[in-house]
Amino acid sequence: MKSxxxxxxxxxxxxxxxxxxxxxxLLACSSEENGxxxxxxxxxxxxxYMMADNSMDSQVDYAVGQLKQGMKSKDVGNTVVYLDRxxxxxxxxxxxxxxxxxxxxxxxxxxSAKAETLVRVIGETxxxxxxDHFGLVLWGHATGWLPGxxxxxxxxxxxxxxxxxxxxxxxxxxxxxxxTTSPLIEIDALAKLLPxxxxxxxxxxxxxxxxxxxxxxxxxxxxxxxxxxxVVLAEAQYDVSGIPYAKVLPFLFGGKDALVQACKTxxxxxxxxxxxxxRSATITLVDASKMDALYQHVNVLLKDRLSCVETMDTRTLQxxxxxxxxxxxxxxADMVHQSADRATSAFDKALSDAVLYRAATDKFxxxxxLVPGHCCGLSVYVPLKQWNATKEYxxxxxxxxxxxxxxxxxx
Numbered sequence: 001m002k003s004x005x006x007x008x009x010x011x012x013x014x015x016x017x018x019x020x021x022x023x024x025x026l027l028a029c030s031s032e033e034n035g036x037x038x039x040x041x042x043x044x045x046x047x048x049y050m051m052a053d054n055s056m057d058s059q060v061d062y063a064v065g066q067l068k069q070g071m072k073s074k075d076v077g078n079t080v081v082y083l084d085r086x087x088x089x090x091x092x093x094x095x096x097x098x099x100x101x102x103x104x105x106x107x108x109x110x111x112s113a114k115a116e117t118l119v120r121v122i123g124e125t126x127x128x129x130x131x132d133h134f135g136l137v138l139w140g141h142a143t144g145w146l147p148g149x150x151x152x153x154x155x156x157x158x159x160x161x162x163x164x165x166x167x168x169x170x171x172x173x174x175x176x177x178x179x180t181t182s183p184l185i186e187i188d189a190l191a192k193l194l195p196x197x198x199x200x201x202x203x204x205x206x207x208x209x210x211x212x213x214x215x216x217x218x219x220x221x222x223x224x225x226x227x228x229x230x231v232v233l234a235e236a237q238y239d240v241s242g243i244p245y246a247k248v249l250p251f252l253f254g255g256k257d258a259l260v261q262a263c264k265t266x267x268x269x270x271x272x273x274x275x276x277x278x279r280s281a282t283i284t285l286v287d288a289s290k291m292d293a294l295y296q297h298v299n300v301l302l303k304d305r306l307s308c309v310e311t312m313d314t315r316t317l318q319x320x321x322x323x324x325x326x327x328x329x330x331x332x333a334d335m336v337h338q339s340a341d342r343a344t345s346a347f348d349k350a351l352s353d354a355v356l357y358r359a360a361t362d363k364f365x366x367x368x369x370l371v372p373g374h375c376c377g378l379s380v381y382v383p384l385k386q387w388n389a390t391k392e393y394x395x396x397x398x399x400x401x402x403x404x405x406x407x408x409x410x411x
Contacts, residue, residue, distance in 0.1 A: 002314045003121060006378075007277050010211075011366070013264045016238045016269070017108025021165050022235070023145050024110065025230070026325060027276055031254055034066040034211040035289070040403045041324070042129060043077055043132050043133060043253070044077030044078065044131050044132070044133040044135065044200075044253035044254070045076060045077060045078040045079075045080060045123045045126070045129045045130075045131035045133070045134055045311065046078070046079055046080070046134070046135035046136070046137065046249075046382070047080045047081075047082065047121070047122065047123065047134070047135070047136050047137070048063075048067065048079065048080070048081045048082070048123065048137040048139055048205075049112075049136065049137065049138050049139060050063070050081060050082060050083045050084065050139045050140065051086060051112045051113050051138075051139065051140035051141070051185075051231070052083065052084060052086070052139075053083060053084045053086055053112060054086070054115075054141060055138070055141075056139075056140055056234065057085050057086040058236065059163060059218070059234050059241045059242070060081070060083065060085055060239050061236070062236030063139065063241065063243075063245065064083070066244060066249075067079055067081065067095055067245045067249060068098065068099035068100075068101075068171055068243070068244075069244075069246035070100070070246045070248070070250060071096065071097055071098075071099055072097065072099050073249065074250070075250065075253075076097065076130065076249065077100060077133075077252075077253035078094060078131060078251060079094065079095045079096075079249065080092065080093070080094050080104065080125050080128075080129050081093055081094075081095065082112070082121045082125070082290060084110075084112035084279075086367045089106065089107055089108060089109050089324065090106075090107040090110060090112055091107065092104040092105040092106075092107070092121065092124065092125065092128075093107065094129060104125075104128050104129070105124065105128070106372050113140070113184050113185050114185065115185050115189045115190045115191075115192075115193040115194070116143045116188070116193060117191075117217065118138075118185065118194075119193050119194060119195075122134075122136065122198060122199075123223065126186035129186060129371060131287045132247035133200050133253075133315070134198070134199045135199055135200055135201050135202075135203070135252055136199040136202045136241070136252070136313045137202075137203045137205055138202065138203070138204050138205065138206060138251075139205040139207055139242065140183075140205075141184075141206060141207070142206035142207045142208060142209050142323070143188045143206065143216045143326065144205060144207075144208035144209060144211045144213070144328075144329060144379070145211055145213040145217070145381070145396075146328070146393065146396070147186060147324060147396045153203070154262065167258065171246050171352045172206070182216045183263055187213070187214050187215065187217055187218075187395060187399065187400070188194040188399050191217045191395055192401075194221045194347030194386055195221075196220045197219060197220070197221070197222070197223075198221050198222065199221065199222040199260070200203070200222060200224065200255070201222050201224035201259060202218065202221060202223070202224075202225055202226070202268070202283075203224060203226040203227070203243070203252075204225075204226065204227035204228075205232070205242045205243045206228065207231040207319070208229065208231060208296060208320070208325070208329055208379070209228065210225075210226075210228050210229040210283075210284040210286075210372065210377060210378055210379065211227075211229065211325075211329060211378065211379040211380065211381070212294075212332050212378045212379065212402055213380070213381060213397070213403075214227075215286055215288070215291060215378065215404045216291050216294075216295055216400075216401055217367045217400055217401055217402070218288070219288045219289070219291040219292065220288070222258060222288055222289055223279065223287070223289065224256065224259055224265065224284050224285060224288060225285075225286045226259065226262075226284065226286070227283075228281070228282045228283055228284070228359075228361075229282050229284060229320040229329065229331075229375075229377060229378060229379040229395075230281075230282045230320045230321075230329075230364050230368070230370075231322070231325065231364075232281075233270075233278070233280055233281070235278075237248070238278055238306075239273075240270065240273065240278045243266060244265075244269040245268075246267050247269055248262050248265050248305045249270075251265060256356060258286075258287055259356075259357075260356060260357045262358045262360070263283045263284075263285045263359065263369070264357070266283050267281055267283050267359040269281075270361060271359075271361060271403050275363050276363065276366060277314065277366050279361050279362075279363075280361055280363065280364040280365050280374070281359075281360070281361050281364075282320070282359070282360040282361070282364070282370065282377070282379060283357070283358070283359050283360075283363075284355060284356055284357070284358045284359040284360075284377035284379075285354065285355070285356045285358070286290070286355055287353070287354055287356055290350070290353045290354035291351065293350045293354070294347075294351060294353075294354045295402065295405060296334075296350075297346050297347040298336060298347060298349040298377060298405050298406045299349075299404075299407075300326075300346075300347075301330055301335070301336060301339070301340040301342065301344065301347055302339060302340065302405055302406055303405070303406060304340065304407065305339050305340070306362070306383075306406040306407065308339055308341075309335075309339050309382060309383065309406070310383060310384055310385035311384075311385060312335075312338060312339060312382065312384070313329075314330060314382055314384065316338065317330040317334045317335055317338065317382070318330065318331035318374035318375055319329060319331075319368065319369055320368075320379045321368075322365070322368050323367065326393070328381045328382070328393055329381070330377040330379060330380055330381075330382050331374055331375060331376055331378075331396070332351070332376055332379065333351060333374075333376035333378075334374050334376070334378040335380050335382055337406070339342075351376060351378075355376065355377045355378065357376070358376065360372070360375045360377075376384035379399055381393070383397060383406075398410070
């Protein structure tokens with residue numbers, strides 16, 4: 001009799017456990033279908049902010065398809081996409097683990113290439129898909145730290161005048177909806193409006209963004225900064241268009257080790273291509289907390305060397321720009337080593353501490369040679385006195401905090 005009661009009790013506990021498990025599953029399925037998240041924050045949400053109301057619209061389907069494929073991997077977090085396309089109003093959606101779009105919010109036509117819009121969407125994403133950690137990918141056109149006018153000029157280059165594959169030029173909105181608003185995000189405006197520690201990492205899936213001026217300006221916004229010192233390919237039909245998310249996405253929900261693996265996977269995707277012009281990629285991962293120390297060591301070496309820097313022969317420096325890019329992206333280590341009049345070992349140590357991972361193919365589009373021993377992973381602007389055409393660059397460069405590395409910099 002006692003044995004029968006004990007068996008009945010065991011069966012009752014098992015039934016209760018089964019019912020609780022079934023209820024949890026039904027709740028999860030209901031949340032998935034309705035586009036809402038459970039009340040308990042999940043571990044990691046990554047927002048991919050896609051500014052595609054421009055020529056990058058042609059790359060959207062590939063990128064979103066890659067994201068959907070990547071979400072089918074094991075141990076992924078939450079992926080949220082803000083998408084602003086040509087001829088379509090912006091929308092915010094989450095990608096399920098089955099690779100399906102789950103709508104979160106629709107927007108009226110707005111300027112996605114506006115720092116205020118980005119900051120608002122980040123806040124909305126954190127509310128709609130709460131998590132303990134947050135990653136941010138900025139997807140679109142870019143020309144490093146240069147002001148919007150120069151980005152716009154570059155994008156006027158006709159397709160027929162470009163050699164080989166297309167590349168990407170931070171953000172461009174074809175219909176800003178505000179006549180007085182710039183259609184591009186300025187880096188200094190972004191730094192002012194983004195809250196400090198807004199994300200665990202910021203990855204620029206855009207051209208020329210691994211420059212020391214941008215990374216130093218954004219050093220308080222996240223723990224890690226990722227980008228390419230060169231341009232980035234944008235040829236979806238050849239499977240070479242920015243981040244290969246199907247391979248990289250599973251590593252975008254972790255800390256330093258996961259991000260190192262993400263960068264390695266990015267590089268291996270391009271290095272493994274059959275044709276030489278498609279084997280074109282650079283990638284750099286930086287510890288943002290080390291940027292102050294890097295600045296201090298460069299300042300020690302160059303604060304009294306501006307006259308030397310202004311007259312240096314940049315032909316001897318490793319360049320990250322091509323002929324039809326602004327000629328203002330040179331290798332940081334190369335420039336410091338050639339400009340300094342004293343030992344650079346402390347600078348070399350600070351640079352090594354800051355750059356957690358870097359990789360570059362030997363060539364870029366068969367137009368640019370990247371010498372391994374001369375590619376530190378970060379580009380820098382050289383304020384040459386002889387370049388009258390770049391005087392406007394100098395005035396904008398003065399607005400970047402990095403310009404103080406020379407002491408009292410005046411254009």
